[in-house]
Amino acid sequence: MTIVTHEAGAPSGAAPSSGRPAAEPAIVTRGLTKRFRGGQVAVDALDLSVPRGSVFGFLGPNGSGKTTTIRMLLGLVAPTSGEHALLGLPLAEALPRVGALVEGPAFYPYLSGEANLRRFDAADPTAPAATVRRRVGEALDRVGLTAAAGKRYRNYSLGMRQRLAIAAALLGPRELLILDEPTNGLDPQGTREVRTLVKEIAAEGTTVFVSSHLLAEVEQMCTHAAIMRAGRLVTQGTIASLSGGQAVRVRIETPDAAAAVAVLTALGLPDVRTVGPAGPAGPVAPDVRTAGPAEETGTEVTRPGGRGTEVTAELGGHAPERINAALVGEGVPVRGFTVVRPSLEDVFVGLTGEGFDVDG
Numbered sequence: 001m002t003i004v005t006h007e008a009g010a011p012s013g014a015a016p017s018s019g020r021p022a023a024e025p026a027i028v029t030r031g032l033t034k035r036f037r038g039g040q041v042a043v044d045a046l047d048l049s050v051p052r053g054s055v056f057g058f059l060g061p062n063g064s065g066k067t068t069t070i071r072m073l074l075g076l077v078a079p080t081s082g083e084h085a086l087l088g089l090p091l092a093e094a095l096p097r098v099g100a101l102v103e104g105p106a107f108y109p110y111l112s113g114e115a116n117l118r119r120f121d122a123a124d125p126t127a128p129a130a131t132v133r134r135r136v137g138e139a140l141d142r143v144g145l146t147a148a149a150g151k152r153y154r155n156y157s158l159g160m161r162q163r164l165a166i167a168a169a170l171l172g173p174r175e176l177l178i179l180d181e182p183t184n185g186l187d188p189q190g191t192r193e194v195r196t197l198v199k200e201i202a203a204e205g206t207t208v209f210v211s212s213h214l215l216a217e218v219e220q221m222c223t224h225a226a227i228m229r230a231g232r233l234v235t236q237g238t239i240a241s242l243s244g245g246q247a248v249r250v251r252i253e254t255p256d257a258a259a260a261v262a263v264l265t266a267l268g269l270p271d272v273r274t275v276g277p278a279g280p281a282g283p284v285a286p287d288v289r290t291a292g293p294a295e296e297t298g299t300e301v302t303r304p305g306g307r308g309t310e311v312t313a314e315l316g317g318h319a320p321e322r323i324n325a326a327l328v329g330e331g332v333p334v335r336g337f338t339v340v341r342p343s344l345e346d347v348f349v350g351l352t353g354e355g356f357d358v359d360g
């Protein structure tokens, strides 16, 4: 199904100033619930708060309720209970300021991108006919399709097709753009184009609410995220704060794990462990030396396992560069030094005890 909301008579150009405090969330839901006729609860008491100016990733495995939520937000399906507001306004007032892309609009293959957009624009009775050329031109420009405006749609790449769909949602100034799985079905190049476009649109001041079942995509593209599972909200917040619930760790690769353990322990880093070829993962007491005979190779002491052993510890608020300096200062041969930040997948697994299964 294709739904693109249209501008209701607002002038073309910059996004209209709402006159409301900038801090007011772009989307708020309270107890939003959808129970389908068969009894299936697709969305269960959802409390979302999407800050203005954010690129908000609405993340969840297939079937977790993302599309149903978006349909409720846009007034396309009635909630069973609960409430929501877009831009702090009643829905009828908000929708003209909202661009939306749900499952992709149908374009005529034999028409050019520009002609297709004109068709979309013409379907909106509130869009002033006198300014159609400018409106369509600006939308094409915004998605980087000006040079391909006259090319037939059927000759567009997958990425260009999706950018045109986003242009259709941007036929007019928008304060909020809602995109349902905009990279679904795209090749890697198309995916990159859409991600870049989303970031550019956000940089211009439009709040973007984008659903995805791809954890890595949300991590790369979004400033904030909400994670859904089986219709329920698991967590929401900034990407940094979501990941902050799990400890950031340092990982050191060295042929002298024991010396590294001693330095990290002396610095007071929590949960010092050796991992890797010289022994199984596990906590290491400060005075425990890695098992196995040392052997000389040139000036280095190496232990069985070739590359050396990994030693990890929680960062615990220490500056990574100081840790590295301390290791080097104590003569620890550091072959690799990495700060490991937990991924959203770690967060999901930590909160639900389940893997993030994209097939739901």
Ligand SMILES: Nc1ncnc2c1ncn2[C@@H]1O[C@H](COP(=O)(O)OP(=O)(O)OP(=O)(O)O)[C@@H](O)[C@H]1O
Residues within 6 Å of the ligand: 036, 037, 038, 040, 041, 042, 060, 061, 062, 063, 064, 065, 066, 067, 068, 069, 213
């Ligand atoms: N019209 C409907 N009638 C009955 N059940 C529905 C209907 N629409 C969706 N559902 C069910 O509600 C649940 C949530 O579906 P929804 O499409 O919102 O999830 P989603 O996270 O968007 O998944 P996907 O990425 O696969 O679209 C699913 O179990 C789905 O089968």
